[in-house]
Amino acid sequence: MPPARLAMLALALAAALAAGAAPARQERPLPAFEGIAFDGRPVSVSEFLGRRLLVLFLRAGEADAAQLARAGAALAPRRGEHNFEILGVVSGADPGAQEALAQAASGAFALVRDPGGAYGARIGVRSPAAALLVDAEGFVVRGSDLAGVTGRDAAGILAGELREWLRIPEARGTSGELEAGGRPAAPDFRAARLDGGPPFELASLRGKPAVLIFFLHTCPHCHHALSALKEQLAALPEDARPALLGVSLATRADEVQARLAADGLDFFPVLVDPDEKIRAAYAAQSGVPVLVLIDRDGRIAWRTDGWRDDRDPALLRMRLAILAGRPPPMLLHATGYSGDEFCATCHRDEHDTWLLTKHAEAYDTLVRHGAERNAECVGCHVVGFGKPGGFDLARPARELEGVGCETCHGRGGPHLSPGLVQGGDYAPVCLGCHDPKHSLGFEYASFLPRVSHAANAELASLPAAEKQRLLAEKRARREALLPTHAAFVGSAACQSCHAAEHAVWAAHPHARAFETLAAKGKQADPACQSCHTTGFGKGGFPPGGSAARHAALAGVGCESCHGPGGEHVKPDARKRGSILALADKCDSCVILQICGSCHDTANDPGFEYEVKAKIEAQRHGAAAGRAAGAGGGAGPESTSTSAAQGAGAGAASGTAPSPGAPTGGS
Incomplete structure (x- = not known):
């Protein structure tokens, strides 16, 4: 495992131990695995510890595996932004099939050979296309058989499912619009009836509310949802009652009708969708049941994916009442939180x-x-x-x-x-x-x-x-949290009281940030100066200024992270509270807000997920004492636990600071 990754993992484990209150893990850890990637390099799952890992099990030669590989390739560009990696474990020994699978993956993520499928079998994977999501601590938190997804955009459907696993915001069809708070128009459709009756057109219900349920007759959750609909719709006045329509994933009329009749659920018209156009229009291709509530104006009011007996009956009752123009009952949780x-x-x-x-x-x-x-x-x-x-x-x-x-x-x-x-x-x-x-x-x-x-x-x-x-x-956007306009005095003014801390800073690339601009001919570019100077546009280094006239502020100095020092260095100044001490701040919550204003996704991808290790590489405390001997400053704010200088050097021009500065404990 790379040293930087080991350092990050050690910090994460230390934080978890310090928190102390997390219960023991119930999930299983991902078993160890080492293999040879298609490009010839050795790969071990241990090297991914510290980041989330999406493991795709792909059987070469299978169409389902190729679709899942394409889905992984579609997600791969989001890895840095959302802190995850993708690993494909490929079973099957046919070289031609392996090459075809590699083409489907487009080289977007590592593919490792597992010819006999031993690793997948060890985990219990039998499908030609399956996925596991592993958290940063190495525990499996989600998994699914992803074979059998069909349609012209099967890879897109799979990518949407995996986006949800990874919590990557993405708007897809009517579901995405609802997530953004919209009420999209319900897509019109014409469909055949399962019983062979005349075709149904959704437009025929305009002016009347409706409930559309996508279901499978063998799905227990679908039966629970249908039972709730049967009971709750019957309780509404007939003249306001929404119409119920079902779209069956199965097309064998005898089997579907027999099962519904046996369970007393043959009370609504069932439609068929053999080419899956209706499912595609409603983004209902990742599982059932899917309930879509459509208002009188033909717009989607609510949507439910899946079914939970502890929540969904109450939610459905409230929503059906509103859909029918009736006052909704208040069905909040009696003793807990409702959501x-x-x-x-x-x-x-x-x-x-x-x-x-x-x-x-x-x-x-x-x-x-x-x-x-x-x-x-x-x-x-x-x-x-x-x-x-x-x-x-x-x-x-x-x-x-x-x-x-x-x-x-x-x-x-x-x-x-x-x-x-x-x-x-x-x-x-x-x-x-x-x-x-x-x-x-x-x-x-x-x-x-x-x-x-x-x-x-x-x-x-x-x-x-x-x-x-x-x-x-x-x-x-990450907004700057330091004052927007104040007096900046330069890092030299800090040295007399904070000599040890100043010595650490002076040896770090932050101190030479402006020089990196000069080397690229960008020293006069305000867009780059903003992250290579101190107090840019806030009373410090002026936009378009020169290092010759503003030498004290040319570089990422103390005040870039601790705030302007004009008030702090006055002889009669109140020392505590007039400058920002970071020792007691949360690295992720606060220090990242300072560092991240320059070390963002555009200029330093992945920085926010490595912030703890980066901060340790430049923390002032013990390292400062070793660097400057025992003669550190004696000012009222001088402390051996002062937190790290913020980041910023090189961010705007894409030259991120090196983590190789003096290191030490806190």
Whole structure:
């Protein structure tokens, strides 16, 4: 395993041990495996520890395997951005079939030979196309047989399924529009009836609500969903009752009709879709049941993929009532947390604005960083952590992931927690997580509009495509958290009190960041200067300035990470609190916010997932003492545990700083 990867894994394990509260793992670890890649190099699964790993089991010569390989190739460009790797394990010894599979994979990820299929058999894989998702600690967290997916875009369907595993945001068809808060038009279709009756046209129901269910007659979950529909539709007035239509994945009329009749579920018209055009139009090709609720205007109001007996009957009852124009019953969890889907049933516009905030993807951020089992982190990224009925590390509930409605409004919102928020003041709620350790520069008054439903109400009326664009922008942007305009004095002013720390910085590429621009002829380019100078455009180095006139600020100096020092160095200044000490800050939550403003995906791909190792490579403390002897500064803020200088050198021009600076402990 590369040294950098070992260092990252050691840091991750240390953090997990420090957290101490995570329960023992119930998942099985991925068995060890070593093989020879198609390009001749040895590959071991151990080298992927510290990052998520998608393992694709591919049987050479099988069409299903080729489609899965194409799906993997489609996802491969997202690896750096979302912190995962892909490994293909290829069984079958025919050289021609192996070559064809390699062409399907397009060289986008490593393929390792397992000719006899021994490794797959050891894990229990019997399918010609299957996948496992392994977390950063090496445990298998998801797996599935992915053979049998058909249609003209089978690879695209598989890629969509794997995107969901990896939590990669992606809009696909009607499902994607719903995720962005839209109400897309239900695709029209004409279909044959299973019983041979006249063809059905969806347009014939315009002006009447409808429920469309994609099902398989042998699927138990489909039968549970149909049973709930039978009971709940019958309870609604006939003149307002939505029409129920079923699209059967099976086309053998005798088998489907016999099974439905045996279970008392032959109460609705069944349509067939032999060419899968309807399934493709509704993005319903990854599993059943899929329920699509269509309003009177022919627009999709809700969609449910799969079926959970503990949640979906209540959700369906509320949604059917609204679809029928009736007041919905309030079916919130009596003792626990309900999750955002229940809130969104009645508070659709508010939920739409929440989807456009980083609160909505807070848990996904932990997953990408491999920190979803770190008890110190997870509490501020989920709903109700440590409370009865809230998120539990031993039994993670998908509906409680993210900073959801009940995080801010209390369990069940004002309906069940009417006293949580007094006088509309959410500050105490926000400050429970946005504290100095985890949320640098948090100011309640200026940050609240970013998540306020009222302040973002106009977003509810935007088209789905525009909402998706805004979502992409928010995910890509990392805002600077240091003051926007202040007095910068240069790193030399810090040296008298912080000699040891200054010595570490002076030996690091950050100190020579401006020189890298000169070597590329970019020293006058403001776009590059912003990440190679100190205080750029904030009262420090001026855009388009020169090193000759602003030598003290030419380079990524102390103030790039610790904030402007003008107030701090005044003789009568209040030393503590006038400069940013990072020793007590969370590396991922705070220091990454500083480093990541320059070390972003465009300029330093993967940096955010290696931030702990990068910080250790330039931490001031013990390394500073060794570098400068015993004569370190004696100023009031001088400390042997001061955290790392932030990153920035070389980011704008694509020349990321080297991690080879003096290293040491904290």
